[in-house]
Each structure stands twice: as structure tokens, then as C-alpha cells.
Amino acid sequence: MTVPEEVSQQEDLLVARSSELGGNSNTAVALTFNHALTAVRFVCGNDMREGTVKQVRLKNVYSRGTYNMGTQTWSGLDTPASFSQALDKVTTGTADEALTSEAQTFMMLPQRLPEGAQIEVLFTDDTHTGHTLIADIKGSEWPMGKTVTYKISSSSLNWTYTLDVTALADFTYTGGTQQYCVTSYRQNAQGEKEAAEWTAQYAEDGTT
DSSP states (O other), X not given: OBOOSSGGGOOOOEEOOOOOOOTXXXXXXXXXXXXXXXXXXXXEOTTOOXXXXXXXXXXXXXXXXXXXXXXXXXXXXXXXXXXXXXXEEEEOXXXXXXXXXXXXXXXXXXXXXXXXXXEEEEEEETTSOEEEEEEEOTTOEEOTTOEEEEEEOOGGGOEEEEEEEOXXXXXXXXXXXXXXXXXXXXXXXXXXXXXXXXXXXXXXXXXX
């Protein structure tokens, strides 16, 4: 099976098998169908900002494989590919708010995600600033017959940075010394503070 590139063309795959029957049997057979693919959907995480989710993309995931009816397993997974769709979903950022509708659910091959597998989200926040959110998902499992739900967070965007520095001092031509104190941190909407790196530079010509 090869997964269609367009999400609108990706359909669920239901499989069923029976026990062995005689060739001259005329008995009704009960079949239990099972889902052979993995459904992938997206919702807001606990710290998503208001804005518009423009696009979601699954990058470098296996797109081809062979299903064995006897063992009910997939094998021969190969051909990493990317699958994307435009959403233009306006969101309030409420936790667990659906970003993809039922019709926008990705139907993918069950697999352990390979090296380079990522989720990429194009997001425009409430200040109309565009961002690209990226998460590595290599090594995680997409189990057969299950729905995998990814919670999208904009936590990397929700920080305010502060840099406090001792005021400048002037010196005569004879020079001098002055102690400087630098306080550098970032703080999010929940009041959490973290130290933030900073770099010192100097100029010998007095112009920069």
C-alpha cells in the first residue's frame, strides 16, 4: 500500500479474516473487521496562544508497506515522505480544542517513526506574526488500529525576555574600573522564570 499524498484521498482500511472452511460449505460466516491503519489528529495543548493554524505537516514518515492478512502485521515499510494540509483554523488556544476535523484526519501506516520524522506547524499568532513550530517525533510508535493525538503548544513563543544592566559610566583619559551587574531572564504567562543566556561585546575604536 502507498499512502496518497492528499489527505482528502486517504481512506481508512478495514480488514477481516475467517477460519478455514470447507469448499462445499454453505454456512454463514461472522466477520470482525479491524482498522489496519493509524489515525493522526491535532488538538491544542495546555499553553497554545490564540491565532490561526495555517498548515500542519508530517515530515519524513514511511509511506509504503505491505499488510499480511495471515499475521495481521505490516512489513517492508519504506519510502519516507511528507504529508501536509492547509487548515486555516482560527483557535482560541483552549486546551484540547480540535485543530483537525474528522475529514482532516491523517490515515497513516502503523510504524516506528524513522530518523528525521517531524511535525511542522505554520502558525500566525494574535499579533499577526507568523511562526513555524517544529517537533521531532522519531522513534515514537504509531500503533495499528489506534488514533494518535498530537497536542500543539506554542510555549516556545510565550516568553518575555528581560535584560537589566548597570548604567554606563564615563572615564577620563587615565582610565578606571567599574563593576557591572547583568540580570538576564525570561518569564512566561504562568510567572515561571528561567535564566537566559547573553553575550558581552566590546569595541576598541569607540564607534560600536
